Amino acid sequence: MPTHRTVATNGISMHLAEQGSGPPVILCHGFPELWYSWRHQLPALADAGFHAIAVDMRGYGDTSAPAEVQGYDILTVCADLTGLLDALGHERAVFVGHDWGAAVVWQLAVAHPERVAAVAGLSVPFVPRAPAAPVAIMRRHLGEDFYIVWFQEPGVADAA
Incomplete structure:
Protein backbone atom coordinates (compact mmCIF):
# COMPACT_ATOMS: atom_id res chain seq x y z
CA MET A 1 0.00 0.00 0.00
CA PRO A 128 12.48 18.55 -29.62
CA ARG A 129 11.12 21.73 -28.05
CA ALA A 130 8.94 23.54 -30.54
CA PRO A 131 10.33 26.57 -32.40
CA ALA A 132 6.99 28.35 -31.87
CA ALA A 133 4.24 28.27 -29.27
CA PRO A 134 2.99 24.66 -29.21
CA VAL A 135 -0.68 25.65 -29.17
CA ALA A 136 -0.20 27.76 -32.32
CA ILE A 137 1.39 24.78 -34.07
CA MET A 138 -1.43 22.48 -32.92
CA ARG A 139 -4.05 24.98 -34.05
CA ARG A 140 -2.46 25.23 -37.51
CA HIS A 141 -2.05 21.47 -38.01
CA LEU A 142 -4.87 19.93 -36.00
CA GLY A 143 -7.59 22.59 -36.01
CA GLU A 144 -9.79 24.28 -33.46
CA ASP A 145 -11.46 21.05 -32.34
CA PHE A 146 -8.25 19.41 -31.11
CA TYR A 147 -8.73 19.11 -27.34
CA ILE A 148 -5.63 21.07 -26.33
CA VAL A 149 -6.59 23.93 -28.66
CA TRP A 150 -10.22 23.81 -27.54
CA PHE A 151 -9.16 24.01 -23.88
CA GLN A 152 -7.54 27.40 -24.57
CA GLU A 153 -11.02 28.98 -24.64
CA PRO A 154 -11.70 30.64 -21.27
CA GLY A 155 -13.80 28.41 -19.04
CA VAL A 156 -13.66 25.28 -21.22
CA ALA A 157 -10.89 23.48 -19.33
CA ASP A 158 -12.42 24.47 -15.99
CA ALA A 159 -15.71 22.85 -17.02
CA ALA A 160 -14.04 19.61 -18.14
Missing part, protein backbone atom coordinates in the same frame (compact mmCIF):
# COMPACT_ATOMS: atom_id res chain seq x y z
CA PRO A 2 1.54 3.35 -0.95
CA THR A 3 2.16 6.08 1.57
CA HIS A 4 1.38 9.71 0.78
CA ARG A 5 3.23 12.89 1.59
CA THR A 6 4.01 16.31 0.20
CA VAL A 7 7.46 17.76 -0.37
CA ALA A 8 8.61 21.29 -1.07
CA THR A 9 10.13 21.68 -4.53
CA ASN A 10 10.72 24.63 -6.83
CA GLY A 11 8.44 26.93 -4.83
CA ILE A 12 5.47 24.54 -4.70
CA SER A 13 4.21 21.72 -2.51
CA MET A 14 4.18 18.45 -4.48
CA HIS A 15 2.03 15.50 -3.46
CA LEU A 16 3.36 12.02 -4.05
CA ALA A 17 2.45 8.43 -3.38
CA GLU A 18 5.39 6.10 -2.82
CA GLN A 19 6.10 2.49 -2.15
CA GLY A 20 9.21 0.36 -1.78
CA SER A 21 12.88 1.10 -1.40
CA GLY A 22 15.81 0.98 -3.76
CA PRO A 23 16.63 2.99 -6.86
CA PRO A 24 13.94 5.61 -7.53
CA VAL A 25 11.43 5.39 -10.37
CA ILE A 26 9.36 8.56 -10.73
CA LEU A 27 6.01 8.20 -12.49
CA CYS A 28 4.52 11.31 -14.12
CA HIS A 29 0.86 11.25 -15.15
CA GLY A 30 -0.84 12.75 -18.17
CA PHE A 31 -3.83 15.01 -18.70
CA PRO A 32 -6.33 14.86 -17.05
CA GLU A 33 -4.92 12.38 -14.55
CA LEU A 34 -3.37 12.13 -11.09
CA TRP A 35 -0.86 9.91 -9.26
CA TYR A 36 -3.73 7.39 -9.07
CA SER A 37 -3.17 6.42 -12.70
CA TRP A 38 -0.02 4.63 -11.52
CA ARG A 39 -1.62 2.79 -8.56
CA HIS A 40 -1.06 -0.63 -10.10
CA GLN A 41 2.56 0.08 -11.05
CA LEU A 42 3.56 1.22 -7.54
CA PRO A 43 3.38 -2.23 -5.88
CA ALA A 44 4.82 -3.99 -8.93
CA LEU A 45 7.85 -1.68 -8.98
CA ALA A 46 8.24 -1.92 -5.20
CA ASP A 47 8.16 -5.72 -5.40
CA ALA A 48 10.86 -5.53 -8.08
CA GLY A 49 13.16 -3.63 -5.69
CA PHE A 50 12.49 0.00 -6.63
CA HIS A 51 11.41 3.09 -4.72
CA ALA A 52 8.29 3.79 -6.81
CA ILE A 53 7.10 7.40 -6.66
CA ALA A 54 3.93 8.61 -8.41
CA VAL A 55 3.50 12.37 -8.31
CA ASP A 56 0.63 14.77 -8.77
CA MET A 57 2.19 17.13 -11.30
CA ARG A 58 2.10 20.92 -10.85
CA GLY A 59 -1.52 22.10 -10.97
CA TYR A 60 -3.04 18.64 -10.42
CA GLY A 61 -4.55 16.89 -7.42
CA ASP A 62 -2.99 17.77 -4.08
CA THR A 63 0.04 19.53 -5.61
CA SER A 64 0.12 23.34 -5.64
CA ALA A 65 -1.55 25.09 -8.55
CA PRO A 66 0.07 28.50 -9.10
CA ALA A 67 -2.36 31.06 -10.53
CA GLU A 68 -0.03 32.51 -13.17
CA VAL A 69 0.06 30.76 -16.55
CA GLN A 70 3.82 31.31 -16.82
CA GLY A 71 4.27 28.88 -13.94
CA TYR A 72 3.38 25.93 -16.18
CA ASP A 73 6.02 26.01 -18.92
CA ILE A 74 7.72 22.69 -19.46
CA LEU A 75 11.11 23.72 -18.07
CA THR A 76 9.47 24.88 -14.83
CA VAL A 77 7.73 21.52 -14.52
CA CYS A 78 11.10 19.84 -15.18
CA ALA A 79 12.56 21.91 -12.35
CA ASP A 80 9.81 20.58 -10.09
CA LEU A 81 11.13 17.08 -10.76
CA THR A 82 14.81 17.90 -10.22
CA GLY A 83 13.78 19.66 -7.01
CA LEU A 84 11.86 16.54 -6.03
CA LEU A 85 15.03 14.48 -6.48
CA ASP A 86 16.87 16.92 -4.21
CA ALA A 87 14.10 16.85 -1.60
CA LEU A 88 14.16 13.04 -1.56
CA GLY A 89 17.97 12.86 -1.48
CA HIS A 90 18.37 11.17 -4.87
CA GLU A 91 20.96 12.19 -7.46
CA ARG A 92 19.23 10.41 -10.35
CA ALA A 93 16.08 8.48 -11.10
CA VAL A 94 14.33 6.53 -13.80
CA PHE A 95 11.50 8.72 -15.12
CA VAL A 96 8.37 7.30 -16.72
CA GLY A 97 5.74 9.61 -18.17
CA HIS A 98 2.37 9.17 -19.82
CA ASP A 99 0.80 11.76 -22.16
CA TRP A 100 1.72 15.20 -20.72
CA GLY A 101 4.03 13.45 -18.28
CA ALA A 102 5.87 11.88 -21.24
CA ALA A 103 6.42 15.28 -22.83
CA VAL A 104 7.85 16.48 -19.52
CA VAL A 105 10.20 13.54 -18.91
CA TRP A 106 11.54 13.67 -22.49
CA GLN A 107 12.45 17.34 -21.99
CA LEU A 108 13.85 16.59 -18.53
CA ALA A 109 16.23 14.06 -20.10
CA VAL A 110 17.43 16.72 -22.56
CA ALA A 111 17.70 19.55 -20.03
CA HIS A 112 19.16 17.53 -17.13
CA PRO A 113 20.70 14.29 -18.43
CA GLU A 114 22.85 14.01 -15.31
CA ARG A 115 19.66 13.54 -13.22
CA VAL A 116 18.06 10.90 -15.47
CA ALA A 117 19.17 7.27 -15.17
CA ALA A 118 16.66 6.20 -17.83
CA VAL A 119 13.52 7.61 -19.40
CA ALA A 120 10.36 6.11 -20.87
CA GLY A 121 7.53 7.98 -22.51
CA LEU A 122 4.12 6.38 -23.04
CA SER A 123 1.73 7.68 -25.73
CA VAL A 124 3.92 10.66 -26.66
CA PRO A 125 7.13 10.23 -28.68
CA PHE A 126 10.18 12.38 -28.14
CA VAL A 127 10.10 15.63 -30.07
